[in-house]
Amino acid sequence: MTEARSFRFACEMVVKTARLMVGVPDYETYVEHRRVNHPDLPVMTYTEFFRERQEARYAVGKGRFRGCC
């Protein structure tokens, strides 16, 4: 049981890492953050969240640079 659980946890971590590598942070964390800190404000759906993050990753002018080496 614990082994299965730690395997699941490891998989989750790999998926989170892969997503963050391309600039998409954890959606659950975002929803939780909004629920706790801004319960009165609207929460983006996953689609909106994804699009917002995608735009933000490549938005120039915020000191963002993408790797070369």
Added chain:
Amino acid sequence: MTLQAKLTWAAVAVIGAISFAIVALARGEPVNAAWLVVASVCIYVIAYRFYGLFVANSALGIDPTRQTPAYRRNDGLDYVPTNRYVLFGHHFAAIAGAGPLVGPVLAAQMGYLPGTLWILAGVVFAGAVQDMTVLFLSTRRDGRSLGDMVRAEMGPVAGSVASLGVLLICVIVLAVLALVVVKALMGSPWGAFTVFCTIPIALIMGVYARFIRPGRIGEMSVIGAVLLALALVFGRTVSEDPALAPYFNLSGPTLALAIIGYGFVASVLPVWLLLAPRDYLSTFLKIGTIVLLAIGIVIVHPDLQMPAVTRFIDGSGPVWAGSLFPFLFITIACGSVSGWHSLIASGTTPKMIENERQIPFIGYGAMLMESFVAIMAMIGASVLHPGIYFAMNSGAGAIGTTVDSAAQAISSWGFVVTPDVLTQIAHDVGETSILSRTGGAPTLAVGMASILSSFLGGRALMGLWYHFIILFEALFILTTVDAGTRVLRFMIQDFVGAVVPAFKETQSWANNLIGSALACLLWGYILYQGVIDPYGGIWTLWPLFGAANQMLAAIALTLCTVVLFKMKRERFAWVTIVPTAWLVVTTVTAGLEKVFSPDAAVGFVAHAWKFSDALSQGKVLAPAKDLATMSRVVFNDYVDAALAALFVCVVLATLVYAVIDVRKALGNSKSTAVEIGGAAMAGGGS
């Protein structure tokens, strides 16, 4: 430390020392790559535990009780407290790129030992210290960028100088990376076809993740990977089809123009359509390939064919000009220290760190891993027969254009090789010729193909592996071209906008079109001159790229030094002063030699004079073929000389400001660093 821990560390040190001695002292007999891997890993582990943690704890004084921006400004989007392993992956993926793969391959012309020594020493004392310190500084400043931090700590003029440095490095980086792609794809229908296919594949992925299944990154990446594999396999059919092959059998100038056009179009399209999906694909492919290479090297553990040291340490090498000092330290940029990383370390990573305690793991650790990638690239280049290595990396001016002339020239350098060997290896990897495929990527591809095919697929699959590696490098270089053109456009708008305010409006289509066109013109010009350069481009341009990158590292480390003084930690400032001094000495020496050296092989001006003298007498000097080429060479020499001189000026100007700031800080009895947060704002962490 417990006795057990002490014994373990002693064992690591002994194993490392033995492996290193075998690598460093072997003469005559080929050394197995496994020794190099073991020696490097031991050095990394010891360096992290005993130097990295020392710098973090004692010199920087990281404070585990201090609130990080991830908590202070938590918004669930940019500022998110993130698990350190996840963040390590993110940071590593952002810093890893073409640099550590290409630099060591080029450095192998002096043998594997000089380059390896600099990769290891450089990363421990310079590169990883830079990455970690900039990450630390930015974490204490809400994740502000390098340029902002220079402005805040060293004043607006120093800030502008640093920004100019970043602008220059962007132009050179884009030109040189695009040149690597051109050199890998010219006259290679298989390669050109697969790389071309990445465009429609990215479009399909983009539409899929935007409209069909929004945000399904995993699904779109699998679709992309499958289509990419099909393109790779089908590429061979195309290259063997007499009707289709000519369409993809492109010359250097055609490819250069195509890439410039691509850069322009891609940088004005919406990001979700082309840039983002390409980026996803190239990021995953990059990580996957690095893991695959590591597995391949461990399983196959090939012998290194390249001698430990070659005769070219005197500076007469055909791959790039210049002697060991300073040019080796310019050539291997990213595997040991890379100024580019200071931009990443002050980008998204500091906004997600949970605790300052994790800064050494992410900053120092990820850079050690990057250095290991450079060691793998060095192995990839060194497992090749030196004759093949020099045939691929020397320009036509040095080895001619036929296998016979190449074999003769290379054998005369002491690396005996027959024309048959050169023909056979080209045939094995599915190309018509491997001569003068400069730029490092093809060499690495042949080296890696020979390693990977010896445990997966044998000789039959060598062509597939070769084109897989070419595809992987071209894919992320083209992603960089697209993203870099956008960054460059923004910087141009910022600079020009200071004079013409209307040009700053980044939402305007006209501005974006003009800005992108200007950006492409800047790097495109240098790319094109590199492609038609009779010396093969890399020979001329790589030292400029290396100098630019090391210059930026020097600026970043200067900032780190200034801030250490301002924090009243001057007792430990040597941890950044030593690498700063070394980088300033190497970049300034290299820059000055590039401008003033009387040796026409090294100095741009001397070379220009040599050619203009000949021109005035109506003579044509090899490798130019006509007078028009001659006058172009002269003009480009002056452009390159001006760029090199500009780099030197940027470094020296930053240094002057640093000295002024350090003196000011010494005269002040309190910390004057401009930090955000700290004890006054602590508490209330979520």
